[in-house]
Structure formats: structure tokens, C-alpha cells
Amino acid sequence: MPHTLDISTLPTLDLSWLDGSAAQRQAFLEDLRHAARDVGFFYLSGHGIDAGLLQQVQDHARQFFALPDSEKVAVSMINSAHFRGYNRAASEITRGQPDQREQFDLGAEREPLPLQADSPLWARLQGPNQWPQALPQLKPLLLDWQRAMTAMSLRLLRAFAEALSLPAGAFDRLYGDKPNEHIKLMRYPGQASTASQQGVGAHKDSGFLSFLLQDDQAGLQVEIEEGRWIDALPRENTLVVNIGELLELATNGYLRATVHRVQSPPQGSERLSIAFFLGAQLDAVVPLYPLPTALLREARGPASDPLNPLLRDVGWNYLKGRLRSHPDVARRFYADALTPQNPTRQALGA
Template sequence: MKVNLPVLDLTLWYAGGESRRRFLAELGAAARDVGFFYLTGHGIAQSQQQAVLQLASDFFALPQADKNTVQMVNSPHFRGYTRLGGELTLGKADQREQFDIMAEQSTAQVQSGEPAWWKLYGPNQWPAALPQMQNTLLHWQDQLTDLTVTLLRAFALVLQQPEDAFDSTIKDGPYRHMKLIRYPGRATEQAKQGVGAHKDPGYLTLVLQDGQSGLEVQTEQGWVSATPLPGAFVVNIGELLELASNGYLRATYHRVSSPPAGIERLSCAFFMAAQLDATVPLLPLPAELAKQAKGPASDPLNPLFYQVGQNVLKGRLRSHPDVAAAHYNALQHVV
């Protein structure tokens, strides 16, 4: 199978010594040159991956009325089901339906004058028709959290920082966001936007794909397909690592093209960021890295904030205008 992205084997990290140094060199090159890579050797069985994708298939196959009982517009915490065309990227409707969860939490009591991003804390919604969904997905989310924490520590070493350089920003647990996604076959040949081109707002993203291609990555050679590699996760860095490294590492634009008519695509995306009350540190890079750091990308239509909650809420409000209108009406002008 021909792949267009680097393939990294995490068993090299766990082996230590020269093997770990090789992994760090490959990680640095992949992150700096492409911003995306496949990850193998992570220890999560392919059978478990397939079980999660099957659960996604089971959920999206539910009657629409069952899915509507957990629709996201009911949740000020941006958790639950989003119908086909219900999420926007760059103001255009994405042709996918999805189910979002985050860490299972109590609703935060937001006091007058406190930042609105505190409202992101709260419980998930779970469909009564699939009672096994809660335990399965929360366990899966815990596994992926551990995996991304390991990668974040490896990135600290790539940036020639102490391995625990980011630990203070996740000491109470990183911000976690996961979504099951279904992309139906395109209705017309022109309706190709499964998800429009964008960068991810957190530290790291892990994507589990079924066998259908669709994820595409912007490179210097143009858009390339992240062809599904059985057993591997696709990993990309987000805007918080770009900020922390002053642009030495850059978040990469990516998109999803809808599959052909009559074919659907399933995936599970996991996003890991610093805890919402953290401020991303600007790391003191050594001179040989600092001279290659050009500062974070400047886009007046997508300002980046070092305060994590502010950055995360900005993205949520833009993507889900119905939730913004229902629960954040006073903030719509800021996005």
C-alpha cells in the first residue's frame, strides 16, 4: 500500500536508548516538514479499533428520532449529535453527521464576570437506545488520552525542552474532545466538502479511519490523501503546539472530501488540548531551533489565543452557530 505521510512506530519510544532517539528524530522531521504522520506500535488492538467504528455505525443507523434526543443544541457544553450539514467550516456546511463527547464532568456554575468558556464543562449526552455506548467510549477516550500525553512529552524533547515541559498545562487532566463521524456519499459531484480546510485548535489530534479514503493534507506539493493504513492512527499537531513553539512547529491545514455516491465513510477523531484554565507557555527554544521559528501563523479571520479556554470556545462557537445562538447569544459577535 502506497502511503503519502511518514509512518512512525511508537515501540521505538518505549524501547528507550538509541531506538528512542531515532523515534524523536523521525517525529521532529514529520512534525516540522508535514505536520501529519501515521502512528503504529501504539498498543491499541485493531479489534478494539474496529469495535469503536462498529459502534459509530450502530449509532448513525439509529432512527433519526433517537439521534435527535441527544442533539447538540440541547447542550451548552457542545456535546451530542449534529445532523448532516449542521456544522460549519469557514462558514460553509460540512456534509457529515457526528456525535461529540468530552470528559464526563459536572456542570460548572459560572458566576457573573467569569469567562464564558467555563460553560464548556459539563456532562455528555448518551442515547438510551445504545446503553453500552457510554462505558465503551469513555474507556476509549481514556486510552487515547494516555497516548496523546506520551506524544506530548516526546514533542517536548523534540523541542529540546524537559520532558515535563507541558505537564503544568495538563496537571488536572487535558481537555479532551472526541467525535464519531459519518460522511455519506456525495449527493452531486460538486458537493465534496465533507469538512472544509482547517487547522485543529489543540495540542494533538488522533484520527481512526475505516477503509475509505477522504482525509487530505495540505503539503508543499499540494493536497495529498491520508490513505487509511490498517491499525494506524493518523496524528496531526494543532495550534497550541504552534503557539508554544513560536511557529517552529506548524499546525497543518487539512480537509475531508466526501466519498463517492453510494459509499459512506466512518471515522473517530480525538482532540487533546491543555486544560481550559491554562495558558500555553512560549517555550525558550535553543538558538538553532529559534532561528527557524517564524512565529505562529497570522490569520485575521482566525486569531490564536494563548489562553486555552478562549481558543477552544472560539472554535466551538464558529462551528456550531445553533448552539451559539441557544446558549451564548451575547458572544456571537466575537466569532
């Protein structure tokens, strides 16, 4: 097992090895377990997502961000109780500071849940997306990509179960037929050296697995150990994968949710990236999975921020993050969840 001081670049894993020889499959599972524990990030090649589809997704994301402001503002997130839609740069907050990126958030295309007086607040999160009228081809394209990414990511999650000596379907019941699929298109405009360089501030992802499709502009950095950052440079034909906090929680910290950030590109350039986040059903509760004794000895316990505690209730955990990141949407649609002292206290029943 490498010490973090010896790690200077993210490891690369080839998902096609799962369908290779018995030796290749075993090697993949061992490499997956070590990468997810020691780093929490890795490049994934051989993922099976069509290269043409990935190129189309990037091309259409650029077309979206090139639309006139009026077209983008027409699908602003402030219109959506489900936290879906467009945000200008500096609209999302990470660790109290604005992120210098514009973005378009999408989720699973589902009807809103019927709400009763005693419905949990997180039930408001499910609902339809907003789509720009000027790009009618964007909806079928991104929903196709979402389906492909969900199938691939669930396959990888089952490999994680095997790598941890759990039954291959150990995580399946958390997802059922309504996994929490989240797509984020992101454009980072170039910044002058005297301006804020927070493309997105240092954070951990809150779900289970995250996948990032990068263009050729650097910017993503991973905190491999406290205070030491390494670059996750763009690498052709790969996705960057990282562990979310709920998977760390489910394995008592054996798997690692790692702090990461994006530095703004230099003035005169831009960075485009597209993220897919796989989360469990909103009504799921994440158990503590029974790892073998040998793995339990190496589990470090989940690292929870006292100011932003992890919750095993998936819906509440997801809502908590949305309320913090998008205070304007929170004020409009979740006023009953807010208090002056702590904007999430009432929502969490504290």
C-alpha cells in the same frame, strides 16, 4: 530535512521505539521532530491501543449512526451548552460552508463548573455528555477509549518535549488533572459528483494533538504546501496524528499546524472516522517555550488567520472555535457573546 516538494505521502512513526534501544529511541525523537515540523501530519503505529478496542469503537459508531433519526435527534447538540451531542449533515460550518457529514461530539465526562456573574464564558464549556438510550454500551466503551487515548497522547506529548530539547514534563502543567479531551464520531455520506464535495472544509485543528481512526474509505487530504494536497490514505493498525494550532503557537511556529480537509466519498458509499483531540485545561494559558537556538532559527512563527486569530488563553480559543462552527448552539446558549458585526467579538473582549 526534506523539501515539501519531495513529500508525497505522510511519514510513519512507531511509538514502540520509545521503549526500544537507545538508538531506536533517539531515532524516534528525531523523526518525530522532523515529521511535525516538515509535514505536521504522520501515521502512528505501535501506539499500544488494543486493536479489539479500536474495532469495537468503530462498530459502535456505525451502530449509533444506524439509529433512527428520532434517537439521534434526542441527543442533539442544540440541547447542550457544552457543545456535546449529535449534528445532522450540513449542521457544522467550516469557512462559511456547511460540512457534509453527520457527527456525534463528546468530551470529558465532568460536572458543570459553578458559574458566577463574573465567570468567563468559556466556563460553560465543561459539563456532562449526552448519551443515546438505545445504545447503553456506548458510554462505557467510549470513556474507556478516551482514557486509553489520553494516556497514550500524553506519552507522545512528552516525547515531543524531549524532541524539542525541553524537559520531558514541560507541557504537563497545561493539562493537570483536567485535560480537554474531545471525541468526534463522523459519518460522511456519499455525494453525487454534482453535489458539494465538502465532507469537511479546509481548516487547522485548534488544540495540541489530534488523532484520527479511519475506516477503509479514502477522503482525508493534507495541504503539504499552498495549493498542493496529498491523500492521507487509510493504513491498517495506524492512527493519523496532526499538530494543532496551540502547539504551533507554543513553539513559535517550529511545529506545524497543517491545513487539511475531507472530500466526500462517491455516491453509494460512506466514510466513517473517529477523532480524538487532546487539549489543555480550559483555564490554561499557553506560554512560548524556550527552544534551543538551533531550533529557534528554524521557527517560522505561528500562522494566524486575521479573521480567526489564535489566542494563548485556552478556554477563549476553544470557545471561539465552537461559536463559529455551531452558530445554532451559540445563539441558544451564548447570546451574550454575540454581536451582529462579529459573533465572537464580545466573547473575546474586543
